[in-house]
Amino acid sequence: MQVSRRGFFKVCAAGMSGSSLVAMGFAPNAALAEVRQFKLAHTTETRNTCPYCSVSCGVLIYSLGDKSKNARSTIIHIEGDPDNPVNRGTLCPKGAGLLDMVHSPNRLKHPEVREPGAKEWKRISWDEAFDRIAKHMKADRDANFIEKNADGVTVNRWNTTGFLASSAASNETGYLTHKILRGLGVVTLDTQARI
Amino acid sequence: MALQSLDIQRRSATTTPAPQARETTEIAKLIDVSACIGCKACQAACMEWNDVRDEVGNCTGVYDNPVDLTENSWTVMRFAEVEENGKLEWLIRKDGCMHCEDPGCLKACPSPGAIIQYSNGIVDFHQENCIGCGYCVTGCPFNVPRISKKDNKAYKCTLCSDRVAVGQAPACAKVCPTGAIQFGSKADMKDYADKRITDLKSRGYQQAGLYDPQGVGGTHVMYVLHHADRPQLYNNLPADPSISPTVALWKGVAKPLAMAALGLTALGSLFHYVMKGPNEVSKELEDEMERQAEAETEGERENAR
DSSP: OOOOHHHHHHHHHHHHHHHHHHHTTOSOOOOOOOOOOOTTTTOEEEEEEOSSSTTOOEEEEEESSOSOTTOOOOEEEEEEOTTOTTTTTOOOHHHHTHHHHHTOTTOOOSOEEOOTTOOSOEEOOHHHHHHHHHHHHHHHHHHHOEEEOTTSOEEEEBTTOOEEEOTTOOHHHHHHHHHHHHHHTBOOEEEOOOO | OOGGGGOEEEETTOOSOOOOSOOOOOEEEEEEGGGOOOOOHHHHHHHHHHTOOOOOOOOOSSSOSSSSOOSSOSOEEEEEEEEETTEEEEEEEEESOOOBSSOHHHHHOOSTTSEEEETTSOEEEOGGGOOOOOHHHHHOTTOOOEEOTTTOOEEOOOTTHHHHHTTOOOHHHHHOTTSOEEEEEHHHHHHHHHHHHHHHHHTTOTTOEEEOOGGGTOBSEEEEETTTTOGGGTTSOOSSOOOOHHHIIIIIIIHHHHHHHHHHHHHHHHHHHHHTOSOOOOHHHHHHHHHHHHHHHHHHHHHHO
């Protein structure tokens, strides 16, 4: 393509004036702007209790999908539950960061056991875990249960095993925990749940 | 397209006025510095909601972590230890975008639509229109925006414009366990601030007051300060912030002048074209020059012989 000297100047001048006009704000831009899409619009909302401390704040867990057959849920956001009287929607920095705990690669997701003398933790099933716990408890209770004290008074104590319950345990769970463990004679029993 | 798109008050580098007919409720966030315990729940909630994560930093010997705002930390706690009336006071200020009524960042921004001010008062960055020039950083009287090293675009607090648009409080305001961050209409926030100030005065903070600097037309993030007479105590919160005179000069005075100069040049060129026409060489002159050239080549040939 042949461009004359004059033609070249014309093209340059047209380009310059055009871009200058746009730079000066003469471009007919529509005044459009949208905020970021609200990311919770149709997520599934699940109520739960923060697992960290004994304050036991209520949280709302938002997950992808509507729990339909083929939609896999993934938790995408967690925030405080405004209807929970404990925290009324607020959270502490740990609670506010719950999402990253849920998705942490270091999170313990299965029962594990470290056999006596072993160095490694080994993954076991929940059934195995419950069996092991039950057997250990039975053996310990059979060996150390105190039926009567020195004065011959019936005390039914089992002092060699203690029990700690979850911070997220509800009132009802706490009641059951208490009934079962007191029934076994456990004295050292605590939960940090205060709900 | 959401209806929100019509509720624009101002748009960066755009001279056409935005639709103004509808009036949405002016919102504000009130940070009660006297009630803040510096727990940083707001920092965690902010990152969680906005899908940004900052690096796990290093302890620098103070509680500030991170030590400054970053492209991922849109809000940070700034801790100041000052001695007042013979007592140590630990002043903790939640720093972040103030959402000015007259935003310096928007004034300075050369990219159309990269910074938007909504009619509810929120000043929002639209990264898809951002060219990463950093003018907003220099234009900001509070030194808030930060340019990401990942995509070279500017980021800052959006006042959770996406949450506010659907009628929710910003993530930081919702999460705050001591109620130090309140959210509502600007009028309500001022009323609440008055109550807090009365309370603080009754507790001996005679200079307690509201920080809503008029130098930038007021802000949509306001502070209740125990020492409102000396905001600089709170990690150099500017006492009377205003848009830098350089920005005001270039975008305020120089821009229309430059536009006028450009227009006059174009008009002048047009007149020159009409009056004088294009610069043409006459037929006679061309013939004359051709004859001269021929004569010269003739002479050269004769010399060669």
